[in-house]
Amino acid sequence: MMKKTHSWLKPVTLLLAIFVLLVSAGCEAILSIDFPWEEHAGVPTKTPVPALSTPTATPIPTKVNVEATATQTPRQTRMVIWLPPEFDPEADNEAARLLKARLENFARKNKIELDVRLKNPIGNSNLIESLIATNGAAPDNLPAVVLLRRQDLDAAYARGLVYNNDELASMAGAIDWYSFARETVSYDGVSYGLGLFGDPMVLVYKAQSELIPGNDWFSMHDNFGYFGFAADDSQGRFLLLLYLAAGGETRDAQNHLVLQEEPLAQALQVLKDLVKTKHLNHTVLEMQTQSAVWQAYKNWQLDTAAMPASIALKALVSEETGYPVLAFNQPDFTLTESWALALTHPDESQQALGLLLMQDLTNTDFLAKWSEALGYVPAKSASLGAWTNVELKPALEKTMNIALLYPRDETINSLGPILRNATLMILRDNASVEDAVQAALEGLK
Numbered sequence: 001m002m003k004k005t006h007s008w009l010k011p012v013t014l015l016l017a018i019f020v021l022l023v024s025a026g027c028e029a030i031l032s033i034d035f036p037w038e039e040h041a042g043v044p045t046k047t048p049v050p051a052l053s054t055p056t057a058t059p060i061p062t063k064v065n066v067e068a069t070a071t072q073t074p075r076q077t078r079m080v081i082w083l084p085p086e087f088d089p090e091a092d093n094e095a096a097r098l099l100k101a102r103l104e105n106f107a108r109k110n111k112i113e114l115d116v117r118l119k120n121p122i123g124n125s126n127l128i129e130s131l132i133a134t135n136g137a138a139p140d141n142l143p144a145v146v147l148l149r150r151q152d153l154d155a156a157y158a159r160g161l162v163y164n165n166d167e168l169a170s171m172a173g174a175i176d177w178y179s180f181a182r183e184t185v186s187y188d189g190v191s192y193g194l195g196l197f198g199d200p201m202v203l204v205y206k207a208q209s210e211l212i213p214g215n216d217w218f219s220m221h222d223n224f225g226y227f228g229f230a231a232d233d234s235q236g237r238f239l240l241l242l243y244l245a246a247g248g249e250t251r252d253a254q255n256h257l258v259l260q261e262e263p264l265a266q267a268l269q270v271l272k273d274l275v276k277t278k279h280l281n282h283t284v285l286e287m288q289t290q291s292a293v294w295q296a297y298k299n300w301q302l303d304t305a306a307m308p309a310s311i312a313l314k315a316l317v318s319e320e321t322g323y324p325v326l327a328f329n330q331p332d333f334t335l336t337e338s339w340a341l342a343l344t345h346p347d348e349s350q351q352a353l354g355l356l357l358m359q360d361l362t363n364t365d366f367l368a369k370w371s372e373a374l375g376y377v378p379a380k381s382a383s384l385g386a387w388t389n390v391e392l393k394p395a396l397e398k399t400m401n402i403a404l405l406y407p408r409d410e411t412i413n414s415l416g417p418i419l420r421n422a423t424l425m426i427l428r429d430n431a432s433v434e435d436a437v438q439a440a441l442e443g444l445k
Contacts, residue, residue, distance in 0.1 A: 076352075078114075078115065079112050079115070079350065079353050079354070080141065081115070081116055081117070081146070081147075082119045082344075084119065088118055089116060094317065095317075095373035095374040098370050098373055102360065106356075106360050110353065110356065128155045139346070144345045144350040144354035144357070145341055145343060145358060147196065148340060149339055149340075150339070153185065153342055154408060156344070157187050157192055161344055162193065163346065164343070165348075165351060167355055168343065171194060171355070171358070171359065172185060176364075177195055177379055178195070178198065178379055178381060180195070180336050180338055180400070180404065183405055184338040185340050185342070192343075194341045194342075196338075196340055197374070197377060197378060197379060198338050198376065198400060199337040199338070199377065200308070200309050200335065200336035200377065200399050201237070201308055201334050202306070202309045202329070202331070202395075203217075203305070204297060205328075205329065206324040206326070207324070207391070209224065209225075212327075213304050215330050217241070217245055218245070220273075220274060220304070221276070221279055223279065223303075224303060225304065226279060227281070227302065227303070228283065228293050228297065228301070228304075228305045231284040232286065232288040234288070234416055235413070235420070237335075237412070238423075239267055239422065239423050240335075240407075240419055242267035242270050242271075244263075245333040246267050248260050248267070249263075250407050250411050250415060257411065257414055257415065261437055261441065265434075268423075268426055268436050269433050271423060275426065280427065290307045290311050291311065293307045294311045294315065297323065297324070298322070298323040298324075299323075308337065309399075310376055313376070313392075314374075315375075317374075327391065327395070328396065328399070329395065330399060331399065331402075333402065334399055335403065335404055336403040336404070364383050367380060367383040368384070368387055371384075377399075381397070384396060417443075418443040418444060419440070422440045
């Protein structure tokens with residue numbers, strides 16, 4: 001009996017073992033199934049599931065999580081600015097030292113690396129060409145702020161390389177900018193920068209002279225002594241000034257170049273009167289640049305001279321000696337060059353830093369010291385009022401209040417040779433005013 005019982009227990013035990021193994025394998029198979037509501041980290045499901053059906057709990061946001069959000073803008077640690085070589089902060093002069101100290105202080109205050117690059121406004125790889133190239137190839141290396149001439153700002157605006165925003169508009173709308181500074185940066189009523197410096201055409205004369213010249217360009221033949229200007233200037237800037245002072249226009253309603261007969265005749269008559277009264281120094285026919293005019297004045301060959309104010313102002317802050325003590329008259333009309341600061345980076349964080357720098361460089365007291373050391377007239381009346389040169393300041397204050405911008409480069413480059421030729425016809429060839437006018441009008445056709 002015992003032997004028989006043992007024989008049937010063995011197969012039962014074997015069946016139980018097999019059953020246990022099957023149950024274990026089945027559970028393992030069930031656990032390995034990928035259910036559609038499960039999503040593994042970093043792997044998207046084949047069919048997106050709405051967030052409401054996700055069984056996981058929603059985490060409570062904390063301050064740390066908010067600050068780490070990818071949409072937040074990181075703090076800027078570097079800024080690039082471009083300057084023309086004449087504003088090099090590493091140069092060996094007082095203006096450079098003032099600028100360098102200001103830039104270093106700005107970098108420390110804002111905890112950034114400030115990268116200053118020098119870009120020539122003319123020639124190969126000039127400022128505008130560099131902006132275009134950098135914008136296309138390496139936009140992250142674009143400067144946040146550029147200091148540039150009005151002509152270059154025109155070109156940058158036309159190519160969409162400068163930017164404006166509400167804060168810049170507010171800064172440009174301050175009351176103490178001269179009108180020429182507002183016009184420098186304004187395009188269709190929108191400001192694309194901040195005016196910085198002006199450089200007006202002035203009449204320089206010997207301060208010790210008891211016969212002070214008049215303020216009317218059309219009565220220069222009544223002044224004492226020899227007068228000089230750049231008669232052989234390829235851009236004809238002095239005759240252009242006289243022509244515009246007489247009410248002449250350079251563009252008609254269709255924006256075509258024009259020269260009007262009557263204002264041109266008035267302007268040329270000024271030169272004819274100077275010839276007749278023997279007030280012109282014979283060297284004017286050889287003067288092609290404004291620097292040549294200064295050299296003649298410096299060498300005591302001229303009693304009065306028309307030149308940009310910067311030519312004389314830079315001499316005052318240089319080591320030049322031996323020239324007559326100078327003074328400026330207070331003309332009723334004049335033209336000026338201008339310089340400005342502009343935003344040239346599309347990133348809003350870089351623009352914010354750029355605006356801080358522009359605000360720093362146009363601070364009234366700093367701009368007063370920097371501009372006087374440079375030899376340019378500041379674009380803010382309060383800054384000119386803070387100049388230490390009390391002898392020249394009153395004349396410059398009046399001059400800047402009435403100064404208008406020169407016509408744009410394309411106008412000057414087109415009319416310049418025509419006006420130069422008309423000037424030389426009067427001074428060198430002794431032509432009549434009528435003949436010079438007709439030659440100029442024919443040259444424009």
